[in-house]
Amino acid sequence: MQLSKLSSLIIFCSLLYMSASFASQNNNPLRIAVAANFTPVLKALLVEFHQKTNIETQIISGATGALFLQIKHGAPFDILISADSVRPKRLEQQGLIVNDSRKTYALGQLALFSMEHKTQLTDLEKPSKHFAIANPDIAPYGKAAKQTLQHLGLWHQYKKNLITGINVNQTFAQIRSRAVSSGIIANSQLVINKLAGVVIPTSYHQPIEQQLVIIKNQGNYDFAKQLSDYLLSPKVQQKIVNFGYANHELTESIAKPLTQQGISHAKP
């Protein structure tokens, strides 16, 4: 009997401790679910954000797909900073986000990278034994890498040699550790780690629109909105580009004349 009394005491104490830790977290910090490839950039940007706003933040880094699944099942995240636009759109369709909170905060930029030799774009024409890209079916950078190879008419040559990572971070790790000689990764990874590769023109693939959304009913809306506004401010947008993302202005300037034409047509 004594043993079971002791164990029930232990359980009681641990329950008490659990509820105490719950109570202390009522004043929740801003919980940011972020795609793994943007995490280092976000961490760098949050330093200034915290200085400006004094908002406490918690970073939950993971694969966008896993974070999406968790949000769908009620994960207590205030904002999702996704590596794609598919998952944010789906959350919007399911009514899980604050209206009009879905915004593009960065455009992904691909790069060809190898640790073994200096790379140039023409290297792509002679496929090596193994070539690393992120899984095109689940990772946005993998999808764009596949589109790039298709655009160059090389997909069929590469198909059999591909080593696919669950996300672009894994692909980067595979190349960096020299387990795979070369592959296509995110340019931002090279910038952050001060490595050299070749930037792949964004015209080779559909834009990698990285979007953020504010999750509904999390009670931290004001903080989440402040972070969203901060990330979308021109100054921070320029910083994100400096971290190796594609330039918004560039793609917008291509798109702008068309829309302006459209507007002038609409107003005779």
Add this chain to the structure above:
Amino acid sequence: MPSPDFLALVVTLKMATVTTVILLLIGTPLAWYLAKMTSRFKVIIEAIVALPLVLPPTVLGFYLLIAFSPQHLPGQIWQQVTGQQLAFSFSAIVIGSVLYSLPFVVQPLQKAFEQLGDSLLEAGAMLGAGPFDRFFTIVLPLTKASFITAASLGFAHTVGEFGVILMIGGNIPGETRVLSITLFDHVEAFDYAKAHILAISLLIGSMILLACVYLLNLPRNKTDKLS
């Protein structure tokens, strides 16, 4: 503000301790029942208990995530009873760990109970000892080593858990972010220095724990053989 890695250590130890206590409370009667069971359904229950040994953790995690979510019945019941959401809470990772580490506690205990034999217990009953008395004065002292083994294995296996917690925990600092997930985050962030520190500490910690288990079992086995 404690360092994130330290916070993860606290959560991990808290999770493993609570899990081990619950496992001993559930696992002991279950192991006893299985040891004494003669029905043909025994194999089915044994198979269910052993399932976490072979099942990919992500499979268990995926189904638990669905079950724990506020949209489904188990999650709803929990929310009504406790007023808190089950998925992505500390309670969720404890329940996940209990299921995941169940065979590591039940199997050693079952084996010990099976080897115990009935004669001593019958003698105890003849002398007028009740079931609880018999358990604490006969069974427990004789199977102490197995209890220590079961508790240590359950504890160590829970510390090393990854896939289930990644699915149902949501990686929340101070609540569900455990050491194994912190380690994964460091690797993902290419912070290999921090990853090495955590990995080596986990390796050494597990090594010491297992060595202690075998050390404790060593003399007891010898005396068992002598007697």
